[in-house]
Amino acid sequence: MVSRHAIRRGVYYDSVVLMQLQRSLAALPGVVDAAVVMATPANRELLESTGFALAGVEAGPEDLLVVVKADDAEAAAAALAEADRLLEQRRAAGPAGAPGAYRPRSLAAAASALPEAHWVLVSVPGRYAAGVAQQALDLGKHVFLYSDNVALADEIALKQQARSKGLLVMGPDCGTAIVNGVGLGFANRVRRGRVGIVAASGTGLQAVASAVHALGEGVSQAIGTGGRDLKAEVGGITALQGLDLLARDPQTDVIVLVSKPPAAGVATALLSAAQATGKPVVVDFIGYPPPARRLGNLHFAANLDEAAELAVHLRRAGKAPPISDGRPPITGYVRGLFSGGTLAVQVLLGLQPVLAPLYSNTPLRPEQALANSLHSQAHTILDLGEDEFTQGRLHPMLDNDLRLRRLRQEAADPEVGLILLDVVLGDGAHPDPAAELAPAIAEVKAARPDLEVAALVVGTDEDPQGATAQGERLAQAGATVLRSAAAAVEYVSRRLQQPYRYPYPALPLAHFGEDGRSLAAINVGLEMFYHSLLAQGAAAVHVDWRPPAGGNEALMAILAKMRSGRREQQPHG
Amino acid sequence: MVDIEQANATAVERMTSARPILKGVARARDVIPGMRDNLLLHAGPPITWERASGPLRGAVIGALIFEGLAADEAEAEAMVRAGEIALEPCHEHAAVGPMAGIISPSMQVYIVENVTHGNRAFSNLNEGYGKVLRYGAYSPEVLARLRWLNEVLGPVLQEALALSGEGIDLRALLAESLQMGDEGHNRNKAGSVLYTAKLAPWIARTSADKETIAEVLRSLAENALSVLNPVMAACKAMADAAHGVAGSTVMTTMARNGTELGIRVSGLGNRWFTGPAQVPHGLYFPGFTHADANPDIGDSTITETAGIGAFAMAGAPAIVSFVSGTPQDALNTTLEMYEITVAEHPYFKIPALNFRGTPVGVDIRKVVELGILPRINTGIAHRQAGVGQIGAGLALPPMEAFEKALMAYAEEYLS
Numbered sequence: 001m002v003s004r005h006a007i008r009r010g011v012y013y014d015s016v017v018l019m020q021l022q023r024s025l026a027a028l029p030g031v032v033d034a035a036v037v038m039a040t041p042a043n044r045e046l047l048e049s050t051g052f053a054l055a056g057v058e059a060g061p062e063d064l065l066v067v068v069k070a071d072d073a074e075a076a077a078a079a080l081a082e083a084d085r086l087l088e089q090r091r092a093a094g095p096a097g098a099p100g101a102y103r104p105r106s107l108a109a110a111a112s113a114l115p116e117a118h119w120v121l122v123s124v125p126g127r128y129a130a131g132v133a134q135q136a137l138d139l140g141k142h143v144f145l146y147s148d149n150v151a152l153a154d155e156i157a158l159k160q161q162a163r164s165k166g167l168l169v170m171g172p173d174c175g176t177a178i179v180n181g182v183g184l185g186f187a188n189r190v191r192r193g194r195v196g197i198v199a200a201s202g203t204g205l206q207a208v209a210s211a212v213h214a215l216g217e218g219v220s221q222a223i224g225t226g227g228r229d230l231k232a233e234v235g236g237i238t239a240l241q242g243l244d245l246l247a248r249d250p251q252t253d254v255i256v257l258v259s260k261p262p263a264a265g266v267a268t269a270l271l272s273a274a275q276a277t278g279k280p281v282v283v284d285f286i287g288y289p290p291p292a293r294r295l296g297n298l299h300f301a302a303n304l305d306e307a308a309e310l311a312v313h314l315r316r317a318g319k320a321p322p323i324s325d326g327r328p329p330i331t332g333y334v335r336g337l338f339s340g341g342t343l344a345v346q347v348l349l350g351l352q353p354v355l356a357p358l359y360s361n362t363p364l365r366p367e368q369a370l371a372n373s374l375h376s377q378a379h380t381i382l383d384l385g386e387d388e389f390t391q392g393r394l395h396p397m398l399d400n401d402l403r404l405r406r407l408r409q410e411a412a413d414p415e416v417g418l419i420l421l422d423v424v425l426g427d428g429a430h431p432d433p434a435a436e437l438a439p440a441i442a443e444v445k446a447a448r449p450d451l452e453v454a455a456l457v458v459g460t461d462e463d464p465q466g467a468t469a470q471g472e473r474l475a476q477a478g479a480t481v482l483r484s485a486a487a488a489v490e491y492v493s494r495r496l497q498q499p500y501r502y503p504y505p506a507l508p509l510a511h512f513g514e515d516g517r518s519l520a521a522i523n524v525g526l527e528m529f530y531h532s533l534l535a536q537g538a539a540a541v542h543v544d545w546r547p548p549a550g551g552n553e554a555l556m557a558i559l560a561k562m563r564s565g566r567r568e569q570q571p572h573g
Numbered sequence: 574m575v576d577i578e579q580a581n582a583t584a585v586e587r588m589t590s591a592r593p594i595l596k597g598v599a600r601a602r603d604v605i606p607g608m609r610d611n612l613l614l615h616a617g618p619p620i621t622w623e624r625a626s627g628p629l630r631g632a633v634i635g636a637l638i639f640e641g642l643a644a645d646e647a648e649a650e651a652m653v654r655a656g657e658i659a660l661e662p663c664h665e666h667a668a669v670g671p672m673a674g675i676i677s678p679s680m681q682v683y684i685v686e687n688v689t690h691g692n693r694a695f696s697n698l699n700e701g702y703g704k705v706l707r708y709g710a711y712s713p714e715v716l717a718r719l720r721w722l723n724e725v726l727g728p729v730l731q732e733a734l735a736l737s738g739e740g741i742d743l744r745a746l747l748a749e750s751l752q753m754g755d756e757g758h759n760r761n762k763a764g765s766v767l768y769t770a771k772l773a774p775w776i777a778r779t780s781a782d783k784e785t786i787a788e789v790l791r792s793l794a795e796n797a798l799s800v801l802n803p804v805m806a807a808c809k810a811m812a813d814a815a816h817g818v819a820g821s822t823v824m825t826t827m828a829r830n831g832t833e834l835g836i837r838v839s840g841l842g843n844r845w846f847t848g849p850a851q852v853p854h855g856l857y858f859p860g861f862t863h864a865d866a867n868p869d870i871g872d873s874t875i876t877e878t879a880g881i882g883a884f885a886m887a888g889a890p891a892i893v894s895f896v897s898g899t900p901q902d903a904l905n906t907t908l909e910m911y912e913i914t915v916a917e918h919p920y921f922k923i924p925a926l927n928f929r930g931t932p933v934g935v936d937i938r939k940v941v942e943l944g945i946l947p948r949i950n951t952g953i954a955h956r957q958a959g960v961g962q963i964g965a966g967l968a969l970p971p972m973e974a975f976e977k978a979l980m981a982y983a984e985e986y987l988s
Contacts, residue, residue, distance in 0.1 A: 100901040102908040105943050109912045548942045555976060558983040559942050562577055562822075 001032060001069060003053055004076035006083065007039070008064040009550075013087070017527065018064075021086055028082060030075025031068060036083060039065040062551035103544040107135045110522045110541045117541065118511040121184060121533075122171075123147055123525030124545055129172060130154035131548065131560070132524050137162055137169075142511065144184045145171030145226065146525065152233060155226070159237040166505035168241055171226040175202030178209060178222035180512060182519040182538045185224075185529060189536075193218020195311050196252035198242035200225045200259035204286060204304055208256050211308030217315055220252040221245070221512055230262035230270070240273050244502035247277035248509060254315040255281045256307050261288040264367065268356040274298055276500035280314040282307045291350040292486050295493050330452060330495045332417020335410040336381035337403050339396035343422045343456065343485055344383040350489030355379045355496065361386055376410060397429045400436045407437075411444035411451055418452045418495060419444075420488060423474070425459025425467055434470045438477035445478035452495065455479040456488045575820030575840075575986055577938075584823040584839045585916045585934035588815035588879065591687040593694070593807035595741040598731040602678035605695050607666050609678070613637070614663040616674025616872040617830025618845040622653045622660070626831035626867050631709025631958025632673030633660070638711055639719050640677045646711075664826050665843065668695040669809045669872035671801060672707035672954055673831070680719075681727030685743065685806040687814055694809035696802040698722045698730075701792070702962070707871075709958035725781075729789045733775035741771050743807035746800070748920045751881065751931070756889035757808075758873055758882030759950040759965055761801045768800040769793040805872065808879035815839055815934070820986060822979075823915060824935040827878045827947065827970060831870035831954070834970045838937055838978050841985060846978040848971025853953050855966010856894070867956040869968045874949050880918045880933025883948035883967065884910045888923040888931075892950065892965075900925075906948050907932060913939040913947065937982070940975045 013021075018036045025034035035052055037043040039059035048054055052067050059065045066083045070076035104110040111117065120136035122129055126149025133143045133150075137158065145158075150172035162169040170177050170184075177184045181192040188206055190213045199205035202224060209219050223242035230236050239259070246252045257274055261267075262285065274281040275296055282299045283290075284307040290300030299314065301307035334355065338344035341362065348360050352368070360381045361373040370377060373388055384396045384403055396403050403421065410416050423433050430436075441453050455474045459467040471481040482488045520539040523530040533540035549555035602608050613636055615629060622630065634649040637658065643649035652658050663670050670676050675697075682695045700718055704710040734740055746767055753763035769790065776786055793799045816825040821839035828835055835845040850868035857863070876882035886893070887907035890900035904925060910932035911917070917930030935947050946969045953964040 100899065100905070102905045104912065105909070105945055106912050106939070109908075112911075546944055549976075550944055550972075552976075555941055555979060558979055558987065559938055561983070561987050562938060 001071060002073050002076050003067065003069050004073070004080060005054075005057055005065060005067040006080045007057070007059045008066070008084075008087070009062065013038075013064065021083060024086060025066075025068060025079050025083055028075070028079050030071040031079050032071065033069045034079060035065070035067045037065055039063045062547060103542060105544050105546070107132065107139060107522065107524060107543060110524075110543045111139050111141070114520055114522060114539060114541045116517070116539065117520040117522045118142055119144060119179065119184075119519060119521040121146065121521055121523045121525070121529050123185075123523075123529060125547075126150050126172070128547060130158060132545070133158050133169065134563075136522075137165065137167055140165070140167065141522070142168045143170065144177055144224075144521075145169060145174055146185050146529070147171070148173040152228060152231075155228060156234055159229075159234060163237050163241060163504045166507055168223070168238065168245075168507055170224045170238060173228070174224040174226045176205055176222075177224040178219050180221070180517070180519045182521075182533065182536045184521070184533075187532060187536070188213070190222075191218035192220065194220055194251060194253040194315055195256060196220045196246035196249060196254070197222035197256045197258065198225065198239050198246065199223070199257075200227055200230050200239060200262070201286065204258040204284070207304040208258055208308045208311070211305055212256075212312060215308060215312040217312045220249060225259075227260070230259050230266045232263035232265060236262065236266040236270050239270055240502070241504070241507055243270070243273045243277060243281075245507045245509075245512060247279060248506065249512060251513060253279065254311045255279055256311045257281055257283045258304065258307060259285055261285050264352065264358075264365070265356045267353040271295075271298060271354050272497065272500050273502070275497055280311075282310045282314065285353070289349060291353050292489050295350075295354065295490055296497070327495075329498055330417035331498070332415050333376075334379045334381075334418045334420060334492055334496060335376050335416050336420040337406050337410070338381065338383050338422045339385050339403065340422050340424050340458065341383045341385050343424075343458065344381050346485040347420070347488055347492075348381045350486070351379070351381070351492060354493045361388070376413070376416075382406070397424050400430060400433060404436060404440045407440055407444060411448060416451065418454065418492065420454045420456065420492060421479075422456045422458060423470060425457070425463040425465040425470060427464065429465070432465060432470075434465075434473040438473045438479075441474065441477040441479050453479040454482055454488065454491060456482045456485065458483075577820055577822055580818050580820035580840060581823050581915045581934065581936060584815040584818040584821040584825070587690065587818070588811050588823075588825075588934060589916065589919050590689050591744075591811040591814040592689045593685045593687050593743045593810040594739070595683060595734065595743055595803050595807070596686045597684045597734045597740070598681050598698070598727045599684055600678075601676050601680045601682045601695070601697075604684055604693075605666050605668055605676070605682065607661075609659070611642075611657060612659045612661060612678065614666055614668055614670065614674065614676040615660055615830060616663060616670050616672065616870060617828040617850075618833055618835025618847050619662055620660065620830045620832060622650070624832050626870065627956050627958040628709030628867050628870060628954040629673045629675075629831045631711055632675040632706050633658075634958070635706045635709070635711025635715060635719075636675045636677040639706075639716050640679055662828070662830075663872055664809075664828055664837070666695075667693060667809065667813065669805045669828075669875050670697050670707070671699070671805065671873045672871040672952065673709055674872045675706060679723070681723050681731075683803050683806050685803060685810050686740075687810040690814045692810055692813050694806045694813060696806035696809070698726055699796060699798045699802045701796040701798065704959070704961050708954045708961040710961055711959060725785060726789055726792065729776060729779050729781050729785065730772070732779040732781075733772055736775045736778050737772075741768070741803075743803055744920055746771070747804060747807065747881065748922070750800075751885055751888050751921050752924055754889055754891055756876075756882055756885040756892065756950060757804055758801075758876040759952070760889050760892045761799075761804065762797045764800040764804065765797050766794065768803070801873070805875050808875040808881070809872075811879045812875060817842070822937045822982060824878060824937055824947070827874045827935075827949075828872045829869040829874065831867055834869060834974060836937075836970065836974050836978060838982065841978065841981055844981065846974045846981065848973030848977075851968050851971065853949075853951050853966045853968035855953055855964050857953070857964035858962070861955070861963035865955050865960075865963055867954040869949065869951060870954055871951065873951065877947055877949055878935070880914070880931045881921060883950040884914075884933070885921065885923060885931045886948070886950070887925050890925075909945060910948060912943055913945050937975050937978050941972070941979050944972070946970055946972060946975075
């Protein structure tokens, strides 16, 4: 048996092509085994582990390596020649379109061949992906960035630039999306319909879309963001663009927002944007405790199936009227002064996705820890029943003195807009908390009429204090009376919901089905995505992409420098 | 930093708005800038005798014998080796010559003027097929043919062009011939007929006798390359108009001396960037093979530089048979050249591409980035002096030349 190899330098083929080629070679007479790979260290290691001898073979990641094990030298040579022939054949004739039809080599040529294409699918190796995406943005195209291993800094730069131009970058590492009824990347065949999806999780998107389909409804648009979009550094740029798009999209009735738990500030921004859509939004932050079942138009689902079911239910129920009492929102901070520890935690849990920054002396996450319990910071939820406050004094359920002093302290802070107190009734509790709390509330309200005070009254009318009677006295003093932690969360989040207007150029609805067209797209990278586009009836052009400058780093750097100079001269916006 | 896009747009606008007119014919010594009695111009980038290929050496010998400077091969070679004769690129003297491209001081040359920008360009008279100086042949019949060109054809053409008053608008002629199946480099059949037709009424009015007029007309009409040299000079006039735009990455020269191919770039002055010339691939005349072929030679790639030749292949499907291609291959060649060019030519249109303009203005950035080299249609010379043309086909320039140019650009403009 003999082993022979050939190296083709500075070429690039996607792995699917190479696997097909490998299969063809292995099937040749006299060939025992064949490998056709880009000679990356990982691939070399794999080959050596499967019995290919590569000692002395000088090939690097930019080189195509063909290795053949055959019965004799003749069969090996024939197989190597066949490899070249098959590769040439692929280059010469695109499988789609007229035989031998021209296959563009650059994005620019593809764009002029299919000018109606608003989308570019990028699935080239990660180190080249940002460059291709950049070219797509320069041409004014939206980007579906399937490639992974794109630097975070590149992702941020691309997304910020896209946002300023009214363009969308889905990804990097975006496995799937549905635009105008056409699946991009790994795509499920889902009927068109009125449920819009924004997902930072590829399989989450697929699961929800498929479930919506199975339940008889369909998807208007499904925007994938890539897994890092909701990191603090990226700030949910793509997800926010997606929410704004779906808010405006007349073909979307209900929105589903799916992601792994986002960074705190990002969650807040997302939920504000979701609230501002005015459409029912089903939120599933996978593995994150739902803050409530419902916050205004936001409906929290515990898992993907429930998210799909809720979306379908809401879609069939019709549009819910907007919830607003007409009062201007509170712009100051919330301070929660709790005597009940569990109530404090419940409210903290409910508010943490909608208020940031949020602090507590009983934090749920390290970043929520209050530096000094005696001084509130930003939004603060305090459990005044904690040991640090109760040493040498009675529990605040029995003794209101500490809370009254803290109420006055918080009211004196001009940055505070809402104070939330709990009033826990029952045997053993203070016999008449309203007698002390109501005058204090009236006093701070008199000094600051803009300050809102809410009281969460927990108890029954059978209790010695009488829940209704206590509530009435607190209400007379100027407090808003609430009867459950969920109601408190809902009330606070609604009162603090700031009017939200998406501050960046809007994604053009015309590119999302409003012009009545299906999808037209340019594919750069994995050829199977091109075939998938054609099979779904989309107009598509495949770019016969190869590494720029043959992968020569020095030349690539020069070319990049020449391009960046150009962009500096053309301020975007 | 310099605005490269703007610089390139300027360069290509100059290239395409140039309007080359064939104005006359005169002795090289009298009209070519910098021409001297002991100077021979040659195709391609600078070269020494030591490194020159067979056909170029043969043409140098032939020209020195033609000029009466040397009696034979040995004497000619000795003169060049001794430095008594200087060799300089045509391109550095506003001139271009096919294949070896030798222009000697007493040769009659075409004068083409770009009336838009005022620059002039020159080329020698075409010798036709067979044993010719441009392929390195210098037998007595070759020298006799050169003398006829110099003493009969040249003066008649000069007189005819003078009588015409305006000269011949080569841009208009090319625009027409490109729609008649020519690409202006390897195929000039239609252009040569048009050229003869435009000149005929004026040639008929010259002071030459009937026999001479008949001989001149027959020569022009039968030589399918008779318009090649004026076309090359026209392309040179267009390319030179685009040269010297600061910051531009547009290629304004691409030429081969049979050993190396060299390019020059609009924004990089008169520096040459070179690499080894490739042996063309194509069809060979009976009895010859690839092994007989000389590496790529000639200034005729000025046509590709100006947006015709291989770049206009989509309009000349007849010649794809040189590489056993199909008409689709011809279309693909032009479509590929759009990827590395700055603009589409406003005058040179291709019917098969719905009258899209030819790709014009090669951007060296795009060549390097995409790994797409400018295509070249070319005649193939025998590697030995004097054998002549042995085939025709396609060639590619060395990527090295473009990479060197890009690095020089980075040094000049980006550091």
